[in-house]
Amino acid sequence: MTTATPVKTEYEAIIGLETHCQLNTTSKIFCHCSTEFDSPPNTNVCPICLGYPGVLPVLNEQVLASAVKLGLALNAKIASYSKFDRKQYFYPDLPKNYQISQFDLPIVEHGSLEIELVDKKTKEVTRKTIGITRLHMEEDAGKLVHAGSDRLAGSTHSLVDFNRTGVPLLEIVSEPDIRTGQEAAEYAQELRRLVRYLGVSDGNMQEGSLRCDVNISVRPVGQKEFGTKVEIKNMNSFSAIQKAIEYEIERQIEAVENGDPIYQETRLWDESSQETFSMRKKEGSSDYRYFPEPDLPPLEVSEKRLNAWKQELPELPAQKRKRYEEELGLSAYDARVLTDDRDVAEYYETAVKKGADAKLVANWVTQDIAAYLNNSKLSITEIALKPDSLGELVQLIEKGTISGKIAKEILPELLEKGGSPKQIVESKGMTQISDPGEIEKVIKALMEANPSEVEKYRGGKKKLKGFFVGQVMKETGGRADPKLTNQLAEKLLNG
Numbered sequence: 001m002t003t004a005t006p007v008k009t010e011y012e013a014i015i016g017l018e019t020h021c022q023l024n025t026t027s028k029i030f031c032h033c034s035t036e037f038d039s040p041p042n043t044n045v046c047p048i049c050l051g052y053p054g055v056l057p058v059l060n061e062q063v064l065a066s067a068v069k070l071g072l073a074l075n076a077k078i079a080s081y082s083k084f085d086r087k088q089y090f091y092p093d094l095p096k097n098y099q100i101s102q103f104d105l106p107i108v109e110h111g112s113l114e115i116e117l118v119d120k121k122t123k124e125v126t127r128k129t130i131g132i133t134r135l136h137m138e139e140d141a142g143k144l145v146h147a148g149s150d151r152l153a154g155s156t157h158s159l160v161d162f163n164r165t166g167v168p169l170l171e172i173v174s175e176p177d178i179r180t181g182q183e184a185a186e187y188a189q190e191l192r193r194l195v196r197y198l199g200v201s202d203g204n205m206q207e208g209s210l211r212c213d214v215n216i217s218v219r220p221v222g223q224k225e226f227g228t229k230v231e232i233k234n235m236n237s238f239s240a241i242q243k244a245i246e247y248e249i250e251r252q253i254e255a256v257e258n259g260d261p262i263y264q265e266t267r268l269w270d271e272s273s274q275e276t277f278s279m280r281k282k283e284g285s286s287d288y289r290y291f292p293e294p295d296l297p298p299l300e301v302s303e304k305r306l307n308a309w310k311q312e313l314p315e316l317p318a319q320k321r322k323r324y325e326e327e328l329g330l331s332a333y334d335a336r337v338l339t340d341d342r343d344v345a346e347y348y349e350t351a352v353k354k355g356a357d358a359k360l361v362a363n364w365v366t367q368d369i370a371a372y373l374n375n376s377k378l379s380i381t382e383i384a385l386k387p388d389s390l391g392e393l394v395q396l397i398e399k400g401t402i403s404g405k406i407a408k409e410i411l412p413e414l415l416e417k418g419g420s421p422k423q424i425v426e427s428k429g430m431t432q433i434s435d436p437g438e439i440e441k442v443i444k445a446l447m448e449a450n451p452s453e454v455e456k457y458r459g460g461k462k463k464l465k466g467f468f469v470g471q472v473m474k475e476t477g478g479r480a481d482p483k484l485t486n487q488l489a490e491k492l493l494n495g
């Protein structure tokens with residue numbers, strides 16, 4: 001037996017993502033059938049999506065609008081002229097035996113997406129730009145349901161549901177600019193933020209609205225040629241994308257080091273064993289015999305239409321993050337947390353517009369309110385505390401009407417029942433005591449009741465000031481201004 005000589009080689013992974021995003025149009029891409037997610041099998045079908053002979057597909061204009069808007073959000077070039085093509089292959093869930101897709105003239109090319117990488121410990125944010133090769137429109141295939149149970153084969157027969165056939169998809173292909181599992185997971189998350197901000201898809205990974213396939217190879221740093229590319233499928237969460245890539249990088253490096261072959265193949269991620277396993281080897285590249293779809297006219301996007309779509313774009317996540325940092329003075333990390341969800345960002349901005357301090361409002365939203373949303377499983381638009389009221393609450397603290405402690409005390413009621421913080425504070429007599437005379441009176445009474453503590457303090461046990469301050473808080477139900485109480489206790493105790 002020979003032992004491998006240890007060679008210290010540094011490797012890098014070359015990763016690209018192909019993402020399929022299901023659009024949230026109410027009808028399919030080339031017919032009027034509904035796209036309703038949970039309908040009974042084969043109820044959302046018609047001769048067009050079932051591929052009967054003699055029928056004509058007609059493009060759903062909403063699909064084109066969504067593709068162009070996402071293309072614009074990806075800083076990409078929108079083709080003024082593009083077309084649809086037939087991608088031919090046989091599969092039981094594909095009734096026409098071809099899929100209408102776009103081949104050599106996609107609607108979108110040459111874009112980019114900026115991602116953010118967060119250091120978990122320091123919360124420091126670094127940015128990186130990932131190139132976007134292309135984005136095109138296509139129709140989804142149906143769904144096979146494997147049924148019956150057989151001890152050896154698993155299932156006895158397969159059923160096909162054509163409800164999903166013809167549901168509109170956008171396929172987004174990245175450049176191989178990604179190097180780590182974290183970068184890939186971030187890329188997918190930022191893409192999801194974009195489609196949600198644009199309102200073109202729910203981006204839900206569990207329900208398959210966002211499906212990512214990863215292409216990955218490794219090579220020694222400095223080598224120009226790429227290693228053998230492996231495809232990974234079947235990841236339905238961002239953490240699964242990250243973990244599958246991290247596993248695959250190690251597996252491939254180990255194979256290279258041991259002189260084992262790496263096959264060009266499709267592997268699946270298995271969540272339970274946290275490993276990838278081989279599904280099928282690829283024999284050469286598949287020949288789909290693409291040709292232009294004769295039943296659909298080429299697409300022409302005029303300057304006028306393009307400008308109209310541009311006008312409809314909302315402020316996008318990256319633009320918001322930049323504005324929060326530059327105009328509101330937030331940290332990159334806070335800006336990121338607040339803009340992750342468009343509803344949260346809008347809630348935050350409404351509260352700040354009320355005149356409250358941007359940083360203080362950010363703290364409330366990212367801490368107490370975020371914790372409540374997490375525990376109650378509610379979204380920010382569903383809670384009783386309206387953004388205006390949060391702005392009011394923060395201003396009450398800023399003006400010294402209530403302490404931060406009192407604000408935290410009334411928060412649960414505001415979150416559950418809503419209402420005006422100002423009225424709640426007034427009706428419960430919770431306003432902060434900032435009148436020096438009133439606080440002095442309490443301190444003096446306490447000093448009279450505790451003469452030996454006063455004596456000890458004056459004898460040098462300065463720590464006893466804390467005892468008096470604590471007693472004042474107790475007497476006033478936490479309403480005394482803490483800073484003022486401290487100053488006055490010191491003054492009176494020193495005689």
Ligand SMILES: [Zn+2]
Binds near residue numbers: 044045166
């Ligand atoms: Zn149909």
